[in-house]
Amino acid sequence: MPDLHPAPLPAIACAAGGTGGHLFPAEALARELQRRGHPVVLYTERRGAAFAQALDGLDHVVLPARSLEGGLAGKAAAALTILRATWQARADMRRRRIRALVGFGGYPSFAPALAARSLGLPLLLHEQGARLSLANRKLLRFADGVATSFPATAGLDGFDSARIVDTGNPVRAAILQARGAYPMLDGAAPLRLLVVGGSQSARVFGEVVPPALLQLPEAVRRRLHVALQYRGEGADAIVATLSGAGIRATVRPFFDDMGERLREAHLVITRAGATTAADLLAVGRPAMFVPIPHGGSRDEQRRNAEALAAAGVGWCIPEPEFTAPRLASLLAEVLSSSHALPDAARAAAALGRPHAAAALADRVVAMLPRA
Structure with missing residues (x-):
């Protein structure tokens, strides 16, 4: 007799900076994963939360964030902010039983990525540009894989090529x-x-x-x-x-x-x-x-x-x-x-790469831990 109550699909998290360039690809992936039946949450900061239309219908968490730019005092304050955001993200991930995180760059993605790794979760980085961004470069040593938008992406020297996939840059449904x-x-x-x-x-x-x-x-x-x-x-x-x-x-x-x-x-x-x-x-x-x-x-x-x-x-x-x-x-x-x-x-x-969100979702699902 078929199972009338199949087990729910694993929950997946996305993390993105507060600009549209980071947030919109994260939204496109989140909605594709939702369409497939996965619970999804998106971590961002206050600027990203201002994109109300993009986040409509998506669970999202606003975390404290601060750039690492500035002098010694600025870097110290940023480190404390990242630490606080990491613990908040970690607690939220445990509560939601998140099973993987996709980071889309921007300094607000740093804390959720660290939280995911502290929980032993797979981390996939997505790079929108033809060169790895600063946040993604810093997180590269923690990553289990990298998805790129261009066939040749600078900044990946030394990273295992078998863990790099060219998916393209996810585009929102409205586009x-x-x-x-x-x-x-x-x-x-x-x-x-x-x-x-x-x-x-x-x-x-x-x-x-x-x-x-x-x-x-x-x-x-x-x-x-x-x-x-x-x-x-x-x-x-x-x-x-x-x-x-x-x-x-x-x-x-x-x-x-x-x-x-x-x-x-x-x-x-x-x-x-x-x-x-x-x-x-x-x-x-x-x-x-x-x-x-x-x-x-x-x-x-x-x-x-x-x-x-x-x-x-x-x-x-x-x-x-x-x-x-x-x-x-x-x-x-x-x-x-x-x-x-x-x-x-x-x-x-x-x-154009209209199927980028689906290709990226395939990669995320392939990284999920086997039950």
């Missing part, structure tokens, strides 16, 4: 639902431009994009529908200025309906974070990438942007070169071409 044909371009249809700076926004876009659009020919301006993510003062003035030039504009500090806006967009102007790139590729939309400047760990965005531009997905504009005249010139060239945007859209769609 996957936006997949479809590239919007038609003709002489009368609206030209939809989406300008986003990642979950933290980007002030430079609000300073450069509007004056660049004003330099475009009137016939182009009259067709433009612009959605600009801008966090700062002067949003109403930007809308008024663009409207006065015949441009329909929506300016908000954050877009909750990113999937819908990507589906409608003919072109995206954006940063070049790994999760942003994964979303663009999954939907198949061309972009002008403006990577975060400076060096160090943030140099990852420059490598992402250059690689995507070389693959024909769009154009890379270093921020020092991101001026209104430069942008206006490039926009005029691209928008006057009958093939530049559709060709870039096809290149983007060809690189």
